[in-house]
Amino acid sequence: MDEDQFKAPESYRDMEKMKIEIWSDVMCPFCYIGKRKFESALDRFPGKEHIEIEWKSFQLNPAMKTEPGKSINDYLAEVKGWTREYAEEANNHVTRIAGEVGLEYNMDKAVVANSFDAHRFVQFAKTKGKGDAAEEQLFKAYFTDGKNTADHETLVNLGEQIGLDGDEIREVLGSNKFAEAVRKDVYEAQQVGARGVPFFVLDRKYAVSGAQQPETFLGALEKSFGEWELKNPSPVIAYAEGASCTPEGECN
Known part of the structure; x- marks a missing residue:
């Protein structure tokens, strides 16, 4: 039998999907860790092809100044009132946690940078279907x-690596485009109860706060998707036709 007979009709391949919104900030170490743990759960979830992920903007420190020459340990000590030694130990701790999920953190190389333009970059990438890829690039870069990650040419380079047009990125970053989209996400975060990131909202009904274990994410996926599926039943699709009988008694 021709394998094309097993392909679903075009109208059913883009069926409505359950949306999961993830609020994050590029400078949040647990956001990258949470991304990996969520992905681990999603890989084990049978209905993953019916899940749509949307990354949302959240700024942990909107007033942060970009200071490429400043150590992240010095920055944390200043803004949190910690000793430099404590800041270094905190970063070593999160580095160890990142390593447990296969991530390499080099916090001694991290650049203190305001994330607003990085968020505008992600908002632009989302319009091209590259939101998740843009987030991954930013986390790795940082x-x-x-x-x-506040440098425009760095963002252009990251965008080109995922197939975005460099000139388009420059045009966006050189303007005020997508600034309102970032602010809208920040406002929405308050409305859904996000006081920190990462913050996962499933079908605008259930929320998971923080970089939880994959089992927690999987449980939330199963519960929210089960309820969503009851309201959005999938149509029955005939993938192939063969010999059959009808209620009228005709068999062929």
Whole structure:
């Protein structure tokens, strides 16, 4: 039998999906860790092809100044009132946690950078279907590669690596485009109860706060999707036709 007979009709391949919104900030170490743990759960979830992920903007420190020459340990000591030694130990601790999920954190290379333009970059990438890829690039750039994620040319380079047009990115970053989209996400975070990140909202009904274990995410996925599926039943699709009988007694 021709394998094309087993393909679903085009109209059913893009069926409505259950949306999961994830609020995060590129400078949040637990957001990258949470991304990996959530992905681990999603990989084990049978209905993952019916899940749509949308990354949402959240700024932990909107007033942060971009200071490429400043150590992240010095920055944390200043803003949190910690000793530098305590800040260094805190970063070593989160580095160990990141390693448990296969991530390499080089916090000694992290660049103190305001994340507003990085969020505008993600908002633009979302319009091209590249939101998740943009988030992954930003996290790696910040935590692993020690790149300045507020620098426009750095963002252009990251975008080009995921197939975005560099000139379009420059045009966006050189303007005020997507600034309102970032502010809207920040406002929505308050409305859904997000006081920190990462913050996962499933079908606008259930929330998971923080970098939880994959089992927690999986349980939330199963519960929210089960309820969503009851309200959005999938149509029965005939993938192939063969010999059959009808209620009228005709068999062929």
